[in-house]
Amino acid sequence: MRAPLKIVLVGLPGAGKSTFGRQLARQLNFTFIDLDHLIEQETGKKISEIFEEEGEGRFRELESQYLSEVLEGIEGFVLSTGGGTPCFNDNMELINEKSVSVYLEVSLEELLRRLSKDQLGKRPMFAGLGQGEVILKLKNLLASREGYYLQSKIKLSGDDLSTEHLMSELMAYFRS
Numbered sequence: 402m403r404a405p406l407k408i409v410l411v412g413l414p415g416a417g418k419s420t421f422g423r424q425l426a427r428q429l430n431f432t433f434i435d436l437d438h439l440i441e442q443e444t445g446k447k448i449s450e451i452f453e454e455e456g457e458g459r460f461r462e463l464e465s466q467y468l469s470e471v472l473e474g475i476e477g478f479v480l481s482t483g484g485g486t487p488c489f490n491d492n493m494e495l496i497n498e499k500s501v502s503v504y505l506e507v508s509l510e511e512l513l514r515r516l517s518k519d520q521l522g523k524r525p526m527f528a529g530l531g532q533g534e535v536i537l538k539l540k541n542l543l544a545s546r547e548g549y550y551l552q553s554k555i556k557l558s559g560d561d562l563s564t565e566h567l568m569s570e571l572m573a574y575f576r577s
């Protein structure tokens with residue numbers, strides 16, 4: 402039987418939720434679920450196509466729907482959310498009711514470095530923006546979203562987070 406533990410990673414785009422989540426799930430021998438990937442699989446559309454063809458509102462509906470399906474379903478998983486997931490509907494409340502939420506807090510400078518190397522076209526939040534506009538967008542997103550992220554049960558700060566670090570924070574959380 403799997404440990405009855407549900408870990409949900411939140412944070413801005415580029416924080417490493419998808420990358421770190423996969424790594425953590427492998428180490429814990431848990432199921433890994435990436436919410437964006439699940440939505441793409443279930444709808445047969447890329448996230449960018451959903452934004453372009455059906456609008457952000459429809460994406461947020463799908464996001465809330467699949468979030469609650471995952472949280473009500475199996476045990477023993479690491480779920481990487483999208484950067485906006487905690488900030489719409491009652492998603493953050495649900496995440497905290499059902500799981501151990503973890504905020505990956507990464508500096509804006511490091512986020513910018515990572516996203517600049519990435520294909521920004523895949524990320525609708527940054528589509529069509531130049532370098533100067535990406536940093537401004539990140540700042541605005543942080544200002545409007547940080548209040549949700551900070552409701553997480555565990556906060557991991559730093560640009561070089563390791564799974565060992567998260568494991569020790571998780572142990573401390575369960576001991577307290």
Ligand SMILES: Nc1ncnc2c1ncn2[C@@H]1O[C@H](COP(=O)(O)OP(=O)(O)O)[C@@H](O)[C@H]1O
Binds near residue numbers: 415417418516518519
């Ligand atoms: N710890 C890290 N150090 C350096 N680059 C990273 C790290 N984690 C992720 N990245 C890179 O940053 C980009 C964004 O990572 P990703 O996991 O997609 O973030 P998120 O899912 O939070 O948006 C990717 O190109 C990824 O390879």
Ligand SMILES: O=C(O)C1=C[C@@H](OP(=O)(O)O)[C@@H](O)[C@H](O)C1
Binds near residue numbers: 415482484485
């Ligand atoms: O910040 C956002 O609103 C979004 C972040 C994306 O996920 P990542 O944080 O994994 O890039 C994805 O869910 C969608 O493009 C919207």
Ligand SMILES: [Mg+2]
Binds near residue numbers: 418437482483
């Ligand atoms: Mg991701």
